[in-house]
Amino acid sequence: TAEEVAKQPMFKEMPEFIRRYYESDRPIELRPVELGRYFGQKIDDGRIHVWIKTAATLPDDPALHMCALAYASDFSLLDAIMARYGRTLFDKRMMPASLDHAMWFHRPFRADEWLLYAQDSPSARGGRGLTRGSIFKPDGTLVASVAQEGSVRERKS
Structure with missing residues (x-):
């Protein structure tokens, strides 16, 4: 669960500015799972x-x-592209930008209860990448699907 992720030793060892991002006071709470x-x-x-x-x-x-949930679904989706290269959205050398975003709702849910956002990136090439997301209740029920194409380019010095 999200609480278990926040208690992992690696979460506490993350660079402080990244930990502050996830612990900050914002309308959407996020807890990443793959901390490596x-x-x-x-x-x-x-x-x-x-x-x-x-x-x-x-x-x-x-x-x-x-x-x-539509608002929350855009927070981290391009991070799936960045993960392919061992980078994150916090990498100041990169300029990620959403190009399009589509979402489908399948079943009722509450956005104020923890939902698991499973993401992947089946294609990334030439500064563009495709990401997909499936959003589940903790019991494994699929409640929504998302697709996004993004531009992920390195900043010019």
Whole structure:
């Protein structure tokens, strides 16, 4: 679970600016699972996982939960492309930008409860990459799917 990830020794050893990013006061809470990425580990297929939820409890209106999840779904998706190269969205040498983003909702869920965002990147080439995401309840129920193409370029010195 997300709480277990935050208790891992490696989470505490992450560079302080990265740990602050994940612990900061923001509308969406994020807890990355594959922490080795922040120490340069490459993940060839970009397969990463992030626990997500809203920081605040939301009213029972399903439309609000869909809007909140749509907003949250864009926070980390390009990180799957970066993982292929052993880099992260925190790498100042890179300029990642979303080019398009599509989302499908499959089943009811609450965005204010932890959801597992499983992501991968089946293709990355020439400064562009495709990412896909599946969002699950903790019991494994698929609630939403996401696809995004991004530009991921190195900054010119």
